[in-house]
Amino acid sequence: MAQSPPPAPKPSEHRFPCDHCGADFRFAPAQGLLICDHCGNQQPLDDDTAQPPPTAIIEQDFRAALRAQTDDTPNDDIEETRVLTCPNCAAQVEFDGANFAAECPFCATPVVTDTGLHRHIKPRGVLPFALEERDARKAMTDWLGKLWFAPNGLQEYAAKGRKLNGIYVPYWTYDADTKTRYSGERGTIYYVTRTVTRNGKQVQERVQKIRWNSTSGRVARWFDDILVLASKSLPKRYTDALEPWDLSALEPYRPEYLAGLRAEGYTVQLEEGYTQALAIMENTITRDIKFDIGGDRQRIHSRDTKINDVTFKHILLPVWLAAYKYRGKSYRFVVNGQNGRVQGARPYSAWKIAFAVTLGLAVAAGIGFFIAQNQ
Numbered sequence: 001m002a003q004s005p006p007p008a009p010k011p012s013e014h015r016f017p018c019d020h021c022g023a024d025f026r027f028a029p030a031q032g033l034l035i036c037d038h039c040g041n042q043q044p045l046d047d048d049t050a051q052p053p054p055t056a057i058i059e060q061d062f063r064a065a066l067r068a069q070t071d072d073t074p075n076d077d078i079e080e081t082r083v084l085t086c087p088n089c090a091a092q093v094e095f096d097g098a099n100f101a102a103e104c105p106f107c108a109t110p111v112v113t114d115t116g117l118h119r120h121i122k123p124r125g126v127l128p129f130a131l132e133e134r135d136a137r138k139a140m141t142d143w144l145g146k147l148w149f150a151p152n153g154l155q156e157y158a159a160k161g162r163k164l165n166g167i168y169v170p171y172w173t174y175d176a177d178t179k180t181r182y183s184g185e186r187g188t189i190y191y192v193t194r195t196v197t198r199n200g201k202q203v204q205e206r207v208q209k210i211r212w213n214s215t216s217g218r219v220a221r222w223f224d225d226i227l228v229l230a231s232k233s234l235p236k237r238y239t240d241a242l243e244p245w246d247l248s249a250l251e252p253y254r255p256e257y258l259a260g261l262r263a264e265g266y267t268v269q270l271e272e273g274y275t276q277a278l279a280i281m282e283n284t285i286t287r288d289i290k291f292d293i294g295g296d297r298q299r300i301h302s303r304d305t306k307i308n309d310v311t312f313k314h315i316l317l318p319v320w321l322a323a324y325k326y327r328g329k330s331y332r333f334v335v336n337g338q339n340g341r342v343q344g345a346r347p348y349s350a351w352k353i354a355f356a357v358t359l360g361l362a363v364a365a366g367i368g369f370f371i372a373q374n375q
Contacts, residue, residue: 016259019043026260029129029337034259045256057125057252059175059311065121065270079122083265086233092265093167104323120265125250125315126168126257129337133164136320136335140164143333143342166337168258168316169239170230170266172273173247175312176223178281180305182289183216187297210297219288226280228273230266230314234321234334241343242336245317249338253316263316270312281307 016025016034023038034043060077068077083092086104093104131139187210195204225247229239251257268276285305290298318337333344 016256024260027129027257028132030132032128034256045254057250057313059313060121060124062174062270062274062310062312065312069121069270077122078119080119081265092267093262121270121314123170123253123263123316124313126253127245127247127250127315127317127338128257129166129261129318130249131318131320131335131337131340133166133320135340136164136337139335139340139342140320140322140333140344143344164320164322164335166261167319167321168261168263169234169319170264171315171317172228172230172266172268172270172277173225173313173315174223174228174274174277174310175225176277176281176307177220177309178223178285178305178307179218179220180285180289180303181216181218182292182303183214183301184289184293185212185299185301186215186293186295187212187299189296212299215293217289217292219285219292221285221288223277223281223284225313226277228268228276228280230268230273231264232267233264234319234332238332238334238343239319242319242334242341245336245338247315250315257316266314274310274312 017023018025018036018039018041020041021036021039023036025034025036025041025043027033028035031042032045034045035041065077085092088104190209190211191206192209193204193206195202197203227243227245227247229236231239282305285303286300289300289303293300320335320337322333323331331344333342335342
């Protein structure tokens with residue numbers, strides 16, 4: 001008799017109802033508590049003694065995880081969550097309960113779609129929000145106020161104090177032990193004096209030369225927590241501008257940190273992220289080789305890198321996000337939920353730019369007329 005396949009894991013739903021009124025708790029960064037906005041009830045994160053929280057962030061074996069992703073058998077490192085996929089920017093955002101119709105926090109597109117199941121590697125670490133929404137809004141408003149030639153609608157948007165969305169953005173971190181053998185050349189700068197003719201006169205000048213000597217050697221480096229963005233919803237230039245992140249503040253993942261917030265599912269797969277991490281490692285190894293060669297100039301002819309003990313973590317980093325539509329186009333602003341750094345796109349006001357150009361030309365013409373009169 002054929003055995004039936006093991007049951008698929010049930011989708012995870014992270015809801016935290018208030019034990020007083022039944023409304024949902026939200027995580028409050030300032031207090032480090034779960035707070036009910038409906039009745040004011042508070043609850044510490046470690047209130048549930050039946051399920052003690054994890055005490056450490058465990059690195060996962062990279063090769064074993066790749067094998068597990070192609071295996072449909074139940075796995076403690078894999079979970080399924082219900083997500084909505086934005087038809088405009090393809091962001092996959094986890095929504096709680098029956099909240100299936102909303103506005104995409106990444107591009108402000110109305111999202112009305114069937115709920116899908118997202119099978120993914122569980123997060124291992126989370127960097128809890130350190131900024132409340134009001135602090136993030138102030139940081140964004142201050143940043144918007146410094147923009148030149150912004151349309152009036154943008155300032156009105158900032159003044160209205162529209163709610164920002166708290167989003168946990170997915171990242172991969174990679175660790176690896178590398179050993180590289182190389183061959184190359186070390187260049188030493190020296191100078192020679194020669195006589196040249198200039199304007200009918202003979203003069204002496206110093207000329208720079210480089211003496212090259214063959215060399216070879218070995219460098220080794222342990223890479224720890226190479227950070228790779230696992231999302232395609234936000235432009236990488238935005239998220240890069242939010243760095244640095246203090247990863248020493250990472251906490252073992254607990255769904256309580258997501259209470260009242262959103263979490264984006266990763267769209268950069270584990271192996272694709274590793275390819276990006278390899279490029280980062282190669283750049284660092286190149287610098288190591290040049291430092292090891294020494295001298296004034298360096299040439300690298302060959303290298304052979306052995307990579308061992310590759311591990312990774314799926315982590316979530318906190319971002320406050322606002323999407324603003326101006327003349328049918330979406331503009332996004334992101335605020336680092338840990339340190340308040342702001343980045344984003346902005347529209348320009350054509351009439352303000354034209355006015356500034358006209359004013360500049362008028363000032364220049366006035367200065368020219370004044371100088372001509374005085375002459």
